[in-house]
Amino acid sequence: MRIDKVESFQIQWSPEDMPGTRSAYVRIHADDGLTGIGEASPMEGGRASLDMIANDIAPALIGADPLDHAVLQDKLLHRLMKLGPDGALTGALAAIDIALWDLKGKSLATPVYKLLGGAWRTAIPFYASIGGNGRRTVDEVCRVVEQRLRDNPAAIKIRMDGDRTTPDRDISGDIEKVRAVRRLVGDSFPLAFDANNGFSYGGAVRLGRVLEELNYQWFEEPLQHYHVRELGALAQKLDITVSAGEQTYTTAGIADLINAGVRMVQPDIVKMGGITGLMRCAALCEAHGVELVPHQTQPVVGHLANMHVCAAQAQATKPCEFNDPSARRHAIFANPPRPVDGLFHLPNVPGIGVDLLEAEVTRLRV
Ligand code: CA
Numbered sequence: 513m514r515i516d517k518v519e520s521f522q523i524q525w526s527p528e529d530m531p532g533t534r535s536a537y538v539r540i541h542a543d544d545g546l547t548g549i550g551e552a553s554p555m556e557g558g559r560a561s562l563d564m565i566a567n568d569i570a571p572a573l574i575g576a577d578p579l580d581h582a583v584l585q586d587k588l589l590h591r592l593m594k595l596g597p598d599g600a601l602t603g604a605l606a607a608i609d610i611a612l613w614d615l616k617g618k619s620l621a622t623p624v625y626k627l628l629g630g631a632w633r634t635a636i637p638f639y640a641s642i643g644g645n646g647r648r649t650v651d652e653v654c655r656v657v658e659q660r661l662r663d664n665p666a667a668i669k670i671r672m673d674g675d676r677t678t679p680d681r682d683i684s685g686d687i688e689k690v691r692a693v694r695r696l697v698g699d700s701f702p703l704a705f706d707a708n709n710g711f712s713y714g715g716a717v718r719l720g721r722v723l724e725e726l727n728y729q730w731f732e733e734p735l736q737h738y739h740v741r742e743l744g745a746l747a748q749k750l751d752i753t754v755s756a757g758e759q760t761y762t763t764a765g766i767a768d769l770i771n772a773g774v775r776m777v778q779p780d781i782v783k784m785g786g787i788t789g790l791m792r793c794a795a796l797c798e799a800h801g802v803e804l805v806p807h808q809t810q811p812v813v814g815h816l817a818n819m820h821v822c823a824a825q826a827q828a829t830k831p832c833e834f835n836d837p838s839a840r841r842h843a844i845f846a847n848p849p850r851p852v853d854g855l856f857h858l859p860n861v862p863g864i865g866v867d868l869l870e871a872e873v874t875r876l877r878v
Contacts, residue, residue: 513578513619517541518570520562520607522878525839532556534878535840536603537813538565539868540611542578546618549868550611551813553603553783560600561607568592569604578619581612582788598761602784609786610817610864617863624820624864628791631823634858638834638851639667639704641809646672646682646710650692657693664854666831667702667729668693672710676736680715687722694726706732709759713742720750729830730755730776730805744772758807760784763792770796776803776830781821782814783807790821798827809835812848815856816864819849823858832856844872 519541522534536558538550552561569588576584585605595601617624625631640660645653657668670693674681690705697703705728711719716734723731730753735743737759747754757777760766761784766777777797781790790806797804804825808818815834822832834851842848846867849856859865 513546513615514543515540515573515576515578516543518565518573518608520565520570521873522557522559522562523844523873523876524878525843525876531559531878534558535810536562536607538562538607538611540573540578540608540615542615542619544619546615548578548611548613548615548618548863549813549866550607550609550614550786551782551810551817552607553780554810555603558603561604564592564595564601564604565607568595569608573608578612578615581609581616584612585609585785585788598765599783602761602789603782606782606784606786606789609788610781610813613787613817614863621862623858623860623862624787624817625823625858628787628820628824631858632826632828633823634860635855636819636823636858637666637831637855639669639702639831640665641669641671641706641833641835643671643673643836645670645689646674648689650685650688653689654692654696657696661697663834663851665834666854667704668697669704669706669732669833671706671708673708674710676709679710679712681710683711683715683719686719690719690723690726690728694728699727703728704730704732707734709733709736711735713746716746717749720746720752720754724750724752728752732756732778733758740768740772743769744774747775748773753803755803755805758783763789763796766793766796770800770802774802776805778805778807780807780814781818782810787817787821790818791824794821794825803827803829805830806833808833811835811838811840812845812866813864816849816859816866819856819858820864843876844869
């Protein structure tokens with residue numbers, strides 16, 4: 513089997529979509545007619561990653577054996593290092609890796625989780641990841657949480673989604689919101705708080721103490737992602753689990769977080785390494801006794817690829833992330849993953865387990 517063609521495209525979900533809110537996909541065709549689908553991080557529509565795929569990566573893949581995906585990824589990462597080893601390049605290579613695993617699964621008529629060594633569980637609990645709460649009132653936050661509870665999530669994460677340039681913007685308001693959500697869901701329902709890099713060290717200590725008192729399970733990305741030493745120090749100071757890593761793009765970057773003292777890491781399969789990269793992170797975490805709880809907000813290709821990796825891990829301490837409801841879940845897919853009674857069931861079919869609706873791809877692709 514050889515790679516015959518590499519397609520990279522955005523999907524515009526609705527006519528109102530801005531270019532920056534489109535999704536970024538890659539489809540790889542093999543010479544035997546099989547195809548694999550992959551996804552890159554959609555930041556700014558994934559434009560930079562798609563451009564690299566079309567101009568720099570695809571020409572190097574034509575004629576290659578899809579089963580050489582790890583060799584191809586490492587070769588291209590090093591060859592293209594100066595395009596920026598953190599961000600768009602690793603997102604592009606992640607998309608390629610996921611597509612090649614999908615292709616590998618199809619060519620061997622085997623689900624990806626089997627190729628990863630088998631699943632400890634194929635029914636996967638999820639947590640509802642709720643964005644945009646920095647802009648909401650306390651009451652609005654509670655109403656959205658109520659809506660998401662209808663899906664029976666195993667936990668809820670409140671994301672603040674600030675602009676990263678105004679640390680400690682509204683700590684009192686944040687405290688009101690986390691208290692109100694705790695009151696709403698009861699004492700024991702698992703909750704998490706995602707600061708999205710919104711605090712100073714001192715501000716994070718202050719909020720962290722409140723989250724501890726309220727029995728929140730983890731405190732995500734309290735500081736700027738590049739303040740690795742401080743993230744480690746904060747993780748060691750607070751009793752609540754402090755997590756980081758969704759903006760870390762290499763296995764070595766995850767190792768830096770672990771060495772600094774962070775004990776729960778959240779690499780993202782569509783940003784770093786794809787399935788191959790996340791499995792490497794899993795080995796690193798297992799060796800260091802660190803929780804691996806991948807970040808993942810893309811509801812179909814990214815979500816499925818992530819669940820195959822999570823299913824293959826012996827120690828899954830937290831549910832998988834599942835983002836806010838979105839048209840992204842449906843438009844071009846025949847069988848997008850949907851939760852049933854609070855669980856996603858991994859498809860027992862070759863590859864990652866999703867089929868495209870060709871007419872919709874043609875209609876919506878950019
Ligand atoms: Ca986050």
